[in-house]
Amino acid sequence: MNQTIRRSNYRKRASKRRRQRFLHRLPLILMILLLLVLLSVFCWMLGRHFLGKDSPPPLHHDSSPATSVDTGEPPTEILISTEEETTPDASVDVLLADADLIAAGYDYDRAIELLQTSEYYGSDQRIQDAVDRYEQIKTTLKPCDISQITHVFFHTLVMDESKAFDGDEDEKGYNQVMTTKDEFLKILDSMYQRGYVLVRLHDMAELAAGEDGTMKMTRKTILLPEGKKAFVMSQDDVCYYDYMTGDGFATRMVVGEDGKPTCQMLMDDGSTQTGAFDLVPILEEYIQEHPDFSYKGARAVIAFTGYQGILGYRTALSYSDSPTYQQDREAAAAVAQCLRDNGWELASHSWGHRDLGKISWDHFKADCDKWENEVKSLIGPTDIILFPFGADVADWHPYQNDNERYRYLKSLGFSYFCNVDSSQYWVQVGSDFLRQGRRNLDGFRMWKDIEAGSDTSSRKLDDLFRAEDVFSSNRPTPVLWE
Numbered sequence: 001m002n003q004t005i006r007r008s009n010y011r012k013r014a015s016k017r018r019r020q021r022f023l024h025r026l027p028l029i030l031m032i033l034l035l036l037v038l039l040s041v042f043c044w045m046l047g048r049h050f051l052g053k054d055s056p057p058p059l060h061h062d063s064s065p066a067t068s069v070d071t072g073e074p075p076t077e078i079l080i081s082t083e084e085e086t087t088p089d090a091s092v093d094v095l096l097a098d099a100d101l102i103a104a105g106y107d108y109d110r111a112i113e114l115l116q117t118s119e120y121y122g123s124d125q126r127i128q129d130a131v132d133r134y135e136q137i138k139t140t141l142k143p144c145d146i147s148q149i150t151h152v153f154f155h156t157l158v159m160d161e162s163k164a165f166d167g168d169e170d171e172k173g174y175n176q177v178m179t180t181k182d183e184f185l186k187i188l189d190s191m192y193q194r195g196y197v198l199v200r201l202h203d204m205a206e207l208a209a210g211e212d213g214t215m216k217m218t219r220k221t222i223l224l225p226e227g228k229k230a231f232v233m234s235q236d237d238v239c240y241y242d243y244m245t246g247d248g249f250a251t252r253m254v255v256g257e258d259g260k261p262t263c264q265m266l267m268d269d270g271s272t273q274t275g276a277f278d279l280v281p282i283l284e285e286y287i288q289e290h291p292d293f294s295y296k297g298a299r300a301v302i303a304f305t306g307y308q309g310i311l312g313y314r315t316a317l318s319y320s321d322s323p324t325y326q327q328d329r330e331a332a333a334a335v336a337q338c339l340r341d342n343g344w345e346l347a348s349h350s351w352g353h354r355d356l357g358k359i360s361w362d363h364f365k366a367d368c369d370k371w372e373n374e375v376k377s378l379i380g381p382t383d384i385i386l387f388p389f390g391a392d393v394a395d396w397h398p399y400q401n402d403n404e405r406y407r408y409l410k411s412l413g414f415s416y417f418c419n420v421d422s423s424q425y426w427v428q429v430g431s432d433f434l435r436q437g438r439r440n441l442d443g444f445r446m447w448k449d450i451e452a453g454s455d456t457s458s459r460k461l462d463d464l465f466r467a468e469d470v471f472s473s474n475r476p477t478p479v480l481w482e
């Protein structure tokens with residue numbers, strides 16, 4: 001019993017001592033806890049700051065202008081803005097805008113695929129609504145008649161009319177076969193208003209293995225909304241020849257800062273400016289503003305001769321003594337690749353701008369081989385040839401295999417052949433080739449329409465635009481062909 005009491009007393013005394021000791025140390029314990037909390041909050045913020053910026057901490061103060069330390073921005077502000085950019089709502093907005101842009105170019109399947117493979121598919125009703133909308137539009141699309149696709153072409157566009165039409169010896173040629181920047185823009189507007197949609201030659205038909213295994217040119221299906229009309233565009237002689245210097249044209253094509261092809265032009269003050277100084281960058285800008293003018297990202301066909309070089313670079317063999325020869329070839333090849341990457345199709349226009357139907361067989365072969373060596377070596381393989389002067393290697397009958405010029409061109413890989421024809425459309429899909437007539441939308445053709453007046457049978461451009469509304473008042477008239 002005594003033992004029990006003593007033990008109990010001892011326990012009470014010990015417990016009291018422990019309580020007193022604890023109360024005595026409480027302020028110190030609280031201080032340590034507070035410090036631990038502060039330290040963990042600091043570590044958490046530091047970690048969030050660096051991880052949130054997705055970059056390692058700065059190694060040197062002087063080499064890290066992008067860190068918050070150097071910009072003076074508090075890290076919390078960066079955290080908030082980063083989080084705002086990646087909220088699901090904002091991401092869905094971006095996704096829907098991307099899909100709408102693809103659908104504007106009539107690629108509804110790709111727009112639907114983009115939405116259905118998104119991580120937000122199924123969690124946001126707006127995505128399903130967009131898919132339903134595209135599916136509905138798809139049921140209303142109509143296939144284009146490939147035989148009724150028109151093809152229009154241009155040469156280098158006149159940027160400065162006062163220099164091109166200045167009375168010098170080249171004026172007459174420019175007035176006949178060239179189109180000015182303002183005329184081109186008016187033509188684009190008119191064709192856009194009338195529902196024209198740019199397609200590629202390769203959208204019309206392509207070589208595909210037939211049942212017997214041989215390659216056959218096979219018509220493809222182009223689906224467009226009611227009222228839209230497919231057309232092909234091309235530009236010849238995109239070489240910026242020496243004779244054009246000082247006459248108001250671009251000087252070369254370059255890769256722009258945005259990765260898209262653009263042009264350079266020598267200005268009056270001796271400076272070189274970069275900008276929309278020819279068809280390629282002008283059309284790029286136009287399609288940027290009117291995405292429904294281009295079918296699935298289609299651009300025009302760009303054709304090159306080789307006797308001086310391509311795209312404003314003197315890449316012909318005759319310039320091999322130039323100190324910048326290699327550099328020029330590399331630059332031209334880079335621009336050609338940039339054109340391809342942006343949807344442009346590249347083509348041969350012969351090496352020496354020759355009438356390939358009339359020159360001698362030896363001359364014909366030599367010209368083809370020079371083009372292979374000096375141009376194809378830069379731009380890569382192409383299957384399109386746009387005949388100079390529109391001069392074909394046969395009459396309007398389908399190519400036959402006993403036509404040795406056709407056979408030779410075919411052996412070099414060409415399957416798309418374009419002549420010049422002022423009818424609204426001329427398309428011939430043969431067993432292993434596609435032929436198409438092209439319409440010149442230049443000073444001469446426009447003047448012919450203007451001369452025809454109300455005689456509609458002689459007017460050839462009314463389905464595209466009214467020549468009177470487009471023809472520049474700065475052109476010398478009449479525009480004669482002699």
Ligand SMILES: [Zn+2]
Binds near residue numbers: 236349
């Ligand atoms: Zn030409």
